[in-house]
Amino acid sequence: MSDEFEYRPKLFDIRVKPPGKDKARKGERTCEWDGCVSKGMCKAPQSPDKITDYFYFCQRHAREYNKAWNFFHGMSEGAVRSYHDNIATGHRPTWNMHRNVRGQSRNTSGFADPFDLAKDAAFKQEAAPKRRLGRLQARAMDDLGLDHNCEGKMIRARYLKLVKQFHPDANKGDRSTEERLQQVIRAYQILKTAKLA
Numbered sequence: 001m002s003d004e005f006e007y008r009p010k011l012f013d014i015r016v017k018p019p020g021k022d023k024a025r026k027g028e029r030t031c032e033w034d035g036c037v038s039k040g041m042c043k044a045p046q047s048p049d050k051i052t053d054y055f056y057f058c059q060r061h062a063r064e065y066n067k068a069w070n071f072f073h074g075m076s077e078g079a080v081r082s083y084h085d086n087i088a089t090g091h092r093p094t095w096n097m098h099r100n101v102r103g104q105s106r107n108t109s110g111f112a113d114p115f116d117l118a119k120d121a122a123f124k125q126e127a128a129p130k131r132r133l134g135r136l137q138a139r140a141m142d143d144l145g146l147d148h149n150c151e152g153k154m155i156r157a158r159y160l161k162l163v164k165q166f167h168p169d170a171n172k173g174d175r176s177t178e179e180r181l182q183q184v185i186r187a188y189q190i191l192k193t194a195k196l197a
Contacts, residue, residue, distance in 0.1 A: 033061040044069070137194050140187035155197040159188045 029040040032055045040056030044065045047053075057065055072080050083091075131149050133141065141148050144158050164170055166181040191197040 029056045031058040031061055032056055036061055136190050140190040143183055143187035152197050155191055
């Protein structure tokens with residue numbers, strides 16, 4: 001090929017800029033540290049109020065500046081605590097979920113609040129989650145005469161009461177309640193296997 005060839009794009013040039021041109025512009029700055037004549041290639045924030053305005057230092061002086069720089073310098077202890085508390089919300093305003101803008105309590109009947117975010121006592125009583133039981137567990141609860149949401153202590157107490165009631169020894173040897181006793185024992189074993197009792 002000859003040296004006379006010159007690239008001329010028809011629409012626009014898609015070639016990438018040669019490396020080093022931007023670096024040359026950054027390198028033109030000198031270090032802003034007093035008495036330093038090195039190139040200032042490292043940025044350091046000027047103050048907490050002007051976090052996007054920078055000093056340009058050489059690497060050695062940027063390291064010294066960063067060691068001595070304190071974001072919270074001049075702030076009171078309460079202001080520092082407030083700053084740390086507001087970090088979670090990105091320093092944006094927030095509102096209390098329990099009350100609406102006018103300060104009235106919200107109507108919580110329209111949504112479920114399992115984590116009690118609204119902190120509404122009346123809602124706590126309404127929102128008791130119903131336990132979903134399988135067919136066998138539901139039948140076992142019915143055999144023991146219990147509500148499907150009752151706790152393990154209540155299941156054990158009811159089981160002991162029914163065993164004492166239907167056991168032949170408690171009925172002077174009468175075996176007419178033995179079938180009901182077997183039903184109670186079977187129901188309790190099902191609930192115990194399901195780790196409900």
